[in-house]
Amino acid sequence: MASLLCAAPLHAQDAAQSTEPAASEPAPPDGFFIWTDTSVSLLPYGYGFEVDPREQSTLTIEHAHASKIGDFFGFVDFTKFHGAPSGSDTETFYGELGPRFSVNKIFDKQISFHLFSWSAFEVKDVLLATQYERGEDPDVTEAALVGIGFDLDLRENGFLGGLGKFNYVQLNFYGRAEMTEGTRDGFRDMQVTMVASYPFKVGRADWLLDGYFDWVVGFGSEEWSYHLNPQLTVDLGALVWEVPKKFYAGVEIDLWWNKYQIPDSAAFNTNQQAVSLLFKYHF
Known part of the structure; x- marks a missing residue:
């Protein structure tokens, strides 16, 4: 199931891009939270999984928020396996918690720079990025990650041209510590994570292409792994019931090389x- 880091609700993005004069703009929120979003996703049927049974169903609860010190994304997947061998587990869960702490917000700075003159992206914020991963059995799936994160904007003079429609683009570089049984202690590997969200319109329908990739580099004792997980959904609530940005329907693609950091082979x-x-x- 895709995990989209700190995915701001689209109405929050729309408000930030308002062209009204400053005098008519709403005052910043007085509370700790700038915005919050909680969602529940149902993947009633999926096919093509490896290592686990090929057919699965998943229920996912996600929460994201931005605050006066940074942002947060967390989720829990509850997965049911179809056609699991007799005597094996038919259900499992997996979750991640990912708080990030903003230099802009904590130190009241405004960071904006690009690494190269031809760079497609402009850095808008730098963050201390952390993440905790845990499966049902911590001896099999558990990890802690700490590193640096960047909030990015597409630049008008980048090689991609004037693509200014992304809701968000985030890039995180982590040191990764495996906490599973039989692995060495400490941050012995590296992970690169990018998440992005791109809205577009086809006729009357509002569509959303979003997702992430996780690349575990493989510096440590574990194998490298690359996980690409995009979602393509249509705002069905707006299209059918005229209730926008509430109910989405579509498909999720799950591409994973060396799943669970298990090396691929002819035998497995x-x-x-x-x-x-x-x-x-x-909600």
Whole structure:
């Protein structure tokens, strides 16, 4: 299931891009939270998974918020396996918690720079990025990550041209410490994570392409792994019931090379190409 780091609700993005004079803009919130978003997703059927049974169903609870010190994204997947061998587990869960702490907000700075003159992205904030991962069995799946994160904007003079429609683009570089049984203690590996969200319109329908990739580099004792997880959804609430940005429907693609950092081989395929139906409701 995709995990989208700190995915601001679209109405928050729209407000930030308002062209009204400053005098008519609403005052900043007085509380700790700038915005919050909680959603539940149902993937009623998916096919093509490796290592685990090929057919699965998943229920996901996600929460994201931005605050006066940074942002947060967390989720829990509850997965049911179809056709699991007799005597094996038929259900499991997995979750991640990812707080990030903003230099802009904590130190009241405004960071804006690009690394190269031809760079497509401009850095808008620098953050201390942390993450905790945990599966049902911590001896099999548990990790802690600490590193640096960047909030990015596409630049008009970048090689991609004037693509200014992204809701967000985030890039995190982590030191990764495996906490599973049999692995050495300490931050012995590196992970690169990028998340992005791109809205577009086709006719009357509002569409959203979003997702992430996780690249575990493989410096430590574990194998490298690359996980690409995009979602393509249509705002069905707006299209059918005229209630926008509440109910989405579409598909999720789950591409994973060396799944669970298990090396792929002729004897055991760990390169995954799976697709699932997806329904998501934002509270």
